[in-house]
Amino acid sequence: MLAGKGDTAEKIHKMTNIEKSSVSYMLDPEEQFRAMKEMRNNGHKMLAIYHSHPHSQAHPSPKDISLAFYSEPVYLIVGLTEKDRPEVRAFKILEGDVREVQIKLHD
Numbered sequence: 001m002l003a004g005k006g007d008t009a010e011k012i013h014k015m016t017n018i019e020k021s022s023v024s025y026m027l028d029p030e031e032q033f034r035a036m037k038e039m040r041n042n043g044h045k046m047l048a049i050y051h052s053h054p055h056s057q058a059h060p061s062p063k064d065i066s067l068a069f070y071s072e073p074v075y076l077i078v079g080l081t082e083k084d085r086p087e088v089r090a091f092k093i094l095e096g097d098v099r100e101v102q103i104k105l106h107d
Contacts, residue, residue, distance in 0.1 A: 001013040001015065001032075001035055001046055001048065001049050001050070001073075002046075002047045002048040002049075002050065002073075002076070003035070003038075003039045003042075003044040003045065003046055003047060004044055004045070004047050005043065005044060005045070007047070008047075009047050009048065010044065011038075011039075011042070011044060013031075013035035013038070013039075015027045015028055015031050015032060015035070016028040016031055017051075022054045022055070023054075023055070024063060025051050026067075045072070046070065046072065046073045047073055047074065048073050048074045048075070048076045048090070049070065049073050049074075049075055049076070050075075050076035050077070050078065051064075051076075051077060051078070052077070052078040052079075052080055052086075053077055053078070053079050053080065053081075054080045055080070055081065056079060056081060057079045057081060057087065058077040058078060058079030058087040058088060058089040059077065059079075059089065059091075060075060060077065060091055060093060060098055064077070064093070065093055065096055065098060066096075068093035068094075071094050074090045074091065074092060074101060074103065075090065075091045075092070075093050076088060076089070076090050076091075076103070077089055077090075077091070088103075088105065090102070090103040
């Protein structure tokens with residue numbers, strides 16, 4: 001998860017994929033709880049949830065859409081079909097509706 005103030009991510013909260021899969025993910029609930037608590041304590045909000053698609057394009061899968069429980073954060077997907085040129089795309093997912101949004105990446 002990416003956390004920050006306004007529209008700028010200031011902190012990355014890495015999570016364990018408890019499904020241990022390259023085609024599906026589920027965040028570790030304890031890690032997620034700790035990250036949410038830390039965000040609240042630091043005055044941050046959850047700006048994005050990110051994951052990769054190692055074998056497909058950067059577009060939400062049906063499972064990604066069904067697991068999009070949060071309406072505020074952006075869902076960032078990194079497509080790795082071309083390993084030397086990762087594709088990063090961002091989406092707002094609300095009640096099954098998927099809309100791509102523009103983001104600005106900084107080094």
